[in-house]
Amino acid sequence: MYRGRLAPTPTGRLHLGHARTFWLAQARARAAGPGAKLVLRLEDLDPARCRPEFAAAAMEDLHWLGLQWDEGPDVGGPFAPYAQSQRREVYLDAWRRLRDGGFIYPCTRSRADVQRAAQAPHAEDEEAEPIYPLEWRPSRGTGREILVPSAAKANWRFRVPDGEVVEFCDALQGPQRFTAGKDFGDFLIWRRDDVPAYELAVVADDQAMQISEVVRGADLLRSTARQILIYRALGWEPPAWAHAPLLLDESGKRLAKRHDALSLAALRANGADPVALAAQFAKELN
Ligand code: GLU
Numbered sequence: 001m002y003r004g005r006l007a008p009t010p011t012g013r014l015h016l017g018h019a020r021t022f023w024l025a026q027a028r029a030r031a032a033g034p035g036a037k038l039v040l041r042l043e044d045l046d047p048a049r050c051r052p053e054f055a056a057a058a059m060e061d062l063h064w065l066g067l068q069w070d071e072g073p074d075v076g077g078p079f080a081p082y083a084q085s086q087r088r089e090v091y092l093d094a095w096r097r098l099r100d101g102g103f104i105y106p107c108t109r110s111r112a113d114v115q116r117a118a119q120a121p122h123a124e125d126e127e128a129e130p131i132y133p134l135e136w137r138p139s140r141g142t143g144r145e146i147l148v149p150s151a152a153k154a155n156w157r158f159r160v161p162d163g164e165v166v167e168f169c170d171a172l173q174g175p176q177r178f179t180a181g182k183d184f185g186d187f188l189i190w191r192r193d194d195v196p197a198y199e200l201a202v203v204a205d206d207q208a209m210q211i212s213e214v215v216r217g218a219d220l221l222r223s224t225a226r227q228i229l230i231y232r233a234l235g236w237e238p239p240a241w242a243h244a245p246l247l248l249d250e251s252g253k254r255l256a257k258r259h260d261a262l263s264l265a266a267l268r269a270n271g272a273d274p275v276a277l278a279a280q281f282a283k284e285l286n
Helices: 016-031 052-064 088-100 111-117 198-208 218-234 264-269 274-285
Strands: 003-006 037-040 104-107 155-158 165-170 174-179 187-190 213-217 240-244
Touching: 003 016, 003 213, 016 037, 016 052, 016 213, 016 240, 016 264, 016 274, 052 264, 088 104, 088 155, 088 187, 088 198, 088 218, 155 218, 165 218, 165 240, 174 218, 187 198, 198 218, 213 218, 218 240
Parallel strands: 003 037, 213 240
Antiparallel strands: 104 155, 155 187, 165 174
């Protein structure tokens, strides 16, 4: 049975790019036939950046666009709670399994340290994070692995299997191939400020909420490869993937990176017609 999700991060207002991806998520759920479910999950993990008023605004904007979900923070459902800020136990459980399996380690280097020490894997790729230097990776069984995140005061990282190829077939982008240790290095699982990292939270939630297909922006293709490694480590079956092409402005720049990215709020205030917008998305994405 198809189960999809909309996973907004409430750090600001939704823009046209989000709207298009979320519209596509709903279209794919509808095309899957009766019984398909769509879940709204608030990715409000980072207390320093997320705000409840943005969460409320995101849901309002999505309703304006004509989106409806079967489960979510406002309507409840069998896999509640639907806000990541309330799901710490789910993430701790996944973290514990990764720790006990020797898949992760605590590291005291900051992001800035890594930035200074490493080269981006592909300089032309702005999504690429620098590769965590292998010489900083501790050998197994250093003892610190017994700590829990809040006590470790460290960033927990996933020890990527160097050279392992991660392949998946994306419903929209075709076959994808990434090599661990080359296209990405040891990545964050839990932050030293005691916030679970995106990669861990999203895998733990998609598994717990029985999501069968993940629809999101193509900027997350590399993250998908990381997430597949987490699925493998935990012995879970990954969902299917559909990464929407990114919305670019006239100059070819990613819309999300523009300060004045067209917000749905602004479009609404200027009298935009949500039905016409949806028709435009349908045309662009078909
Ligand atoms: N919360 C992420 C975002 O708003 C999406 C993550 C995902 O769909 O996996 O960009």
